[in-house]
Amino acid sequence: MSIFAKDVLKGKHALVTGATGGIGSETAKVLAGMGASVTITGRRLEKLDELSKEISEMDLNSKVFSYAADLGKEEEREKLVSAAEKAHGPVSLLVNNAGVLGGGTVDQLEQADIERVMYINYTSTVLLTQLIYKTMKQQKDGAIVNVASLSGLRGTYGGTAYASSKFALIGFTHSMAVEAIEHGIRVNAVCPGFVDTEMGRNSVQNKADRENRSVSEVIKGSIPSGRMTTPSEVANTIAFLLTDAAENIVGESVKISGGSVLR
Numbered sequence: 001m002s003i004f005a006k007d008v009l010k011g012k013h014a015l016v017t018g019a020t021g022g023i024g025s026e027t028a029k030v031l032a033g034m035g036a037s038v039t040i041t042g043r044r045l046e047k048l049d050e051l052s053k054e055i056s057e058m059d060l061n062s063k064v065f066s067y068a069a070d071l072g073k074e075e076e077r078e079k080l081v082s083a084a085e086k087a088h089g090p091v092s093l094l095v096n097n098a099g100v101l102g103g104g105t106v107d108q109l110e111q112a113d114i115e116r117v118m119y120i121n122y123t124s125t126v127l128l129t130q131l132i133y134k135t136m137k138q139q140k141d142g143a144i145v146n147v148a149s150l151s152g153l154r155g156t157y158g159g160t161a162y163a164s165s166k167f168a169l170i171g172f173t174h175s176m177a178v179e180a181i182e183h184g185i186r187v188n189a190v191c192p193g194f195v196d197t198e199m200g201r202n203s204v205q206n207k208a209d210r211e212n213r214s215v216s217e218v219i220k221g222s223i224p225s226g227r228m229t230t231p232s233e234v235a236n237t238i239a240f241l242l243t244d245a246a247e248n249i250v251g252e253s254v255k256i257s258g259g260s261v262l263r
């Protein structure tokens, strides 16, 4: 059951990237349940179709538009934005959630890995945001949430490529926030710790393998609350940051980690 009123985002158009993944699909469902028209995107068409169907079944009046795009390609980013605007009008809420893991310890890092992770997690996010920001400024209306990570606030073993990209994303969030607020547009980030998605489970497994411990030992040892965060806990935080209830929350990096940051 949603903790938000059904019409709180009525009249808004939310574009959610990485909607074929764990956090993005949950976020799209929460925002649709709050009355927003939603554009969902990712590369996997069959996952987009499944999510689109699920949202329509939740509420027959929901407006969902899906568009498959590789955000690593300029032409696909541009086509995504124009198709989304054609379907639902100007984008007023943007959730930059698409992201990839990658890289390794410094001695193993290859230039191609650094560039791939940085390009998807940071550069393409900035470029997509620029395309949408133009219209948000004309409309004097907008809110953006960038999905960063606890790894954007502190280093992690073997995480040089990923952590660097998320530090960069937080730097972008903070800097853009002070520019955009002059136009009535709010920009924030969320910083999840381990989230129970394919990516999060892989990260915990990698840590367990490296430390020669079981997955449950890693979870108990590194998360004070004793469990991973659920995708819906991240989605609800994103949704809150997109509402007017968060009107004076600007340039924050909100941690959602069961207290992991304290260890």
Ligand SMILES: NC(=O)c1ccc[n+]([C@@H]2O[C@H](COP(=O)([O-])OP(=O)(O)OC[C@H]3O[C@@H](n4cnc5c(N)ncnc54)[C@H](OP(=O)(O)O)[C@@H]3O)[C@@H](O)[C@H]2O)c1
Residues within 6 Å of the ligand: 017, 018, 019, 020, 021, 022, 023, 024, 041, 042, 043, 044, 047, 069, 070, 071, 072, 097, 098, 099, 100, 120, 147, 148, 149, 150, 191, 192, 193, 194, 195, 196, 197, 198, 199, 200, 201, 203
């Ligand atoms: N899970 C965690 O523990 C955790 C913790 C902190 C932060 N995060 C961040 O949360 C975000 C979502 O992660 P998740 O856990 O939901 O992971 P996930 O299930 O692996 O989802 C990743 C999403 O990114 C999309 N994506 C990747 N490369 C893309 C590309 N080139 N073009 C378009 N879309 C692309 C994927 O879509 P396609 O494969 O369909 O293209 C997928 O929808 C990421 O930014 C991640 O860094 C996750």
